């Protein structure tokens with residue numbers, strides 16, 4: 001997927017080319033109350049049915065919080081399945097994108113209490129109970 005800079009650079013229809021500096025910051029403006037609303041973000045807990053996964057990485061790529069990564073382990077079908085990435089144990093915001101894009105209905109997240117609650121295991125997603 002083209003970056004914003006790549007799409008804008010030289011692409012102004014009928015006018016002068018727009019050129020962004022190569023190191024343009026991703027976020028140009030930040031709300032003054034950012035710390036307040038960040039503290040109120042929902043928290044999610046990711047659940048996975050490993051043997052349904054076919055390792056397509058859709059959930060990894062579409063997670064806006066970069067919560068997921070593919071494990072080194074393989075499931076029964078020989079695919080690497082997603083786990084919570086190191087340092088991302090409390091990053092899930094229960095947006096549901098991972099479950100929306102999963103073609104195998106293998107992953108989902110549920111919202112949990114945000115304050116003082118452990119929301120994910122240290123190294124891997126929870127395995128959903130049948």
Ligand code: SF4
Nearest residue numbers: 063092095096098109
């Ligand atoms: S629910 Fe959203 S934030 Fe949580 S792992 Fe899925 S895509 Fe990422």
Ligand code: SF4
Nearest residue numbers: 053054056057059102
């Ligand atoms: S989107 Fe589904 S099938 Fe693809 S890697 Fe994630 S869990 Fe596995």
